[in-house]
Amino acid sequence: MAKLRGGERLAIALAEIATNLSKPATLRVGFLEGATGPDGDPIAMRAAINEFGAPAAGIPPRPFFRNMIAAKSGEWPDAIAGLLKDHNYDAALTLNLAGEAIASQLQQSIKDTNSPALAPSTIERKGFAKPLIETGDMLRAVDHEVKGD
Numbered sequence: 162m163a164k165l166r167g168g169e170r171l172a173i174a175l176a177e178i179a180t181n182l183s184k185p186a187t188l189r190v191g192f193l194e195g196a197t198g199p200d201g202d203p204i205a206m207r208a209a210i211n212e213f214g215a216p217a218a219g220i221p222p223r224p225f226f227r228n229m230i231a232a233k234s235g236e237w238p239d240a241i242a243g244l245l246k247d248h249n250y251d252a253a254l255t256l257n258l259a260g261e262a263i264a265s266q267l268q269q270s271i272k273d274t275n276s277p278a279l280a281p282s283t284i285e286r287k288g289f290a291k292p293l294i295e296t297g298d299m300l301r302a303v304d305h306e307v308k309g310d
Contacts (some may be wrong), residue, residue: 178250187308188256190263191226196302204302211293213238221277223292229270237263253307260305 162243214222237259244255271293286292294300 165227167299184309185254186253187306188263189308190260190303190305192299192302193304195306196304198296198302200297204299208299208302211299219280223274223277225265225270225293226261226276228274229267233263233266233269253309256307257305260307264303264305268300270304271300 192208194205196204198204198207208226210220211223212226213224214220222236241259242260244258245252248254248258274293276292279287279290279292286296
């Protein structure tokens with residue numbers, strides 16, 4: 162019969178992992194409460210109008226957020242598992258690092274969204290044809306936060 166050595170060290174290591182994982186935390190990524198543009202308008206509202214459109218105002222939907230989630234969310238579980246392992250199963254640190262990465266993916270989705278095309282009148286007013294980017298406020302407002310429960 163084989164003998165197992167180091168049982169006490171294993172128990173200590175497992176207890177540390179369990180302690181790190183038992184601290185509940187929540188990750189939020191997107192346009193967080195309190196993010197406003199220079200004129201005081203809530204950036205989350207501006208983002209929602211761009212995401213879902215405003216038909217009465219002639220604004221078509223440009224689903225940058227939903228498209229990012231559809232394209233990238235399949236990568237997140239393995240990435241988070243790897244981060245947990247790399248950071249001694251510290252859930253809060255892992256979620257913070259994952260939040261930074263997901264926020265970056267969201268910013269890239271804003272930059273990559275090019276359709277539907279802007280109306281000629283909008284292009285004339287802005288001086289360029291890139292949807293979702295006018296002042297850069299929405300792009301800069303993408304953020305993340307980790308809160309303990």
